[in-house]
Structure formats: C-alpha cells, structure tokens
Amino acid sequence: MCGLRTAETVDAAVEAGADAVGFVFAPGSVRLIEAADAAALVARVPAGVETVGVFRGQPIDEVLRLAREAGVGTIQLHGDEPDDHFARAADAGFRTIRAISAARFTAAGHAGAQRLLIDATVPGSGTTFSPADLPVPPTVDWLLAGGLRPDNVAALIAAFGPSGVDVSSGVEAEPGVKDPALIRAFVAATRP
Numbered sequence: 001m002c003g004l005r006t007a008e009t010v011d012a013a014v015e016a017g018a019d020a021v022g023f024v025f026a027p028g029s030v031r032l033i034e035a036a037d038a039a040a041l042v043a044r045v046p047a048g049v050e051t052v053g054v055f056r057g058q059p060i061d062e063v064l065r066l067a068r069e070a071g072v073g074t075i076q077l078h079g080d081e082p083d084d085h086f087a088r089a090a091d092a093g094f095r096t097i098r099a100i101s102a103a104r105f106t107a108a109g110h111a112g113a114q115r116l117l118i119d120a121t122v123p124g125s126g127t128t129f130s131p132a133d134l135p136v137p138p139t140v141d142w143l144l145a146g147g148l149r150p151d152n153v154a155a156l157i158a159a160f161g162p163s164g165v166d167v168s169s170g171v172e173a174e175p176g177v178k179d180p181a182l183i184r185a186f187v188a189a190t191r192p
C-alpha cells in the first residue's frame with residue numbers, strides 16, 4: 001500500500017492486512033511526504049509489516065538520509081538507478097526493491113536489487129499494462145504494480161502470477177488522498 005500520508009490510512013492498511021506500507025520521497029510526487037512526518041507514521045506500524053521508502057532518481061546519499069530519518073526498513077528505487085545504489089542500501093542494512101517498467105524489463109534487468117517490482121511506464125499514474133507487454137516474465141519472485149484497483153487486482157494476479165502487488169492511485173478518492181474503504185476493498189480482493 002504505497003503513498004500513505006495520514007495515520008488514518010496507515011491504520012486502515014495495517015488493520016486490513018497489508019503486508020507493507022509505503023511512503024513516497026520522490027520529488028514532484030503528489031504523494032510526497034516529509035521524512036519527519038513519515039517517521040511518525042512508521043512508528044504506528046507493527047513489527048511484521050514492512051515499511052518502504054519510495055524514491056526516484058535521487059542521489060543515494062539523499063536516499064539513505066531520508067530512509068534513516070523516516071525509519072523505513074526497505075528502499076524502493078524507481079529511477080533506473082545503478083547497481084551500486086542497491087549495494088549501498090543493502091550495506092546500510094535496508095532491504096531493496098528495484099522498480100522497472102514492463103517496457104524496459106529484461107531477464108537481466110534486475111541485477112543488484114533483492115526484489116523486483118514491475119510497473120507501468122509512469123509510476124503512480126494508475127496506468128495498467130497487459131501480459132502481452134511482458135512477453136518474458138521474471139523467473140524470480142516479483143511484485144506487480146501499475147493501475148491496480150479493487151475491481152481489477154484479482155484478475156491481474158491471475159493473469160500475471162506475481163508474488164505480491166503494490167498499489168497507489170487505485171485506492172485514492174483523488175490524487176494523493178487515500179480512501180480507507182478502498183484500501184480495505186483492495187486488500188480483501190487480493191486474498192483467495
């Protein structure tokens with residue numbers, strides 16, 4: 001559950017059973033949150049629920065500084081970052097996720113990160129892609145993102161077979177404003 005900015009929506013995600021909650025530190029995002037504000041939200045998250053910082057095209061020193069200040073456990077990089085950024089994050093004790101668009105994915109395209117997330121071309125835009133856009137699916141566990149919503153996530157899980165899903169705009173009442181009811185509906189729709 002990505003792009004959370006309030007205690008109410010963090011609590012809704014956790015209570016609904018989300019495995020992970022995400023906070024966006026990518027400049028220009030409508031979901032941007034200050035690290036200090038994210039830290040207050042991270043403090044509400046129980047052990048066992050992963051806390052993720054989302055970044056795009058930022059210097060790795062800035063990424064590490066913000067991730068430490070927020071207290072997240074995982075760093076998700078969306079900007080085609082070089083492998084050494086993932087190595088620096090891992091050396092600093094963070095779990096890592098490399099986000100890459102379906103259009104740019106190749107079997108060798110996820111070197112460096114511990115996990116892979118495949119997204120549409122513009123992250124956070126609510127745009128979907130189809131299995132035809134991913135002709136050679138990953139052979140490792142991967143996360144699916146891109147235009148997921150409560151009403152399409154079950155079908156897209158069945159079509160792609162990812163090990164997890166990530167959503168942002170599909171659980172919002174308006175851009176950047178999460179809706180607790182949509183959060184609950186989304187998590188319920190991902191469960192068998």
Ligand SMILES: O=C(O)c1ccccc1N[C@@H]1O[C@H](COP(=O)(O)O)[C@@H](O)[C@H]1O
Pocket residue numbers: 002003022024026029030031054055056078099117119122123124125126127145146147148166167168169170
């Ligand atoms: O949500 C954002 O604003 C964002 C900004 C920069 C990088 C990633 C961002 N979000 C990620 O986008 C995908 C899917 O979003 P959506 O469900 O299609 O709106 C997801 O991985 C988010 O973590």
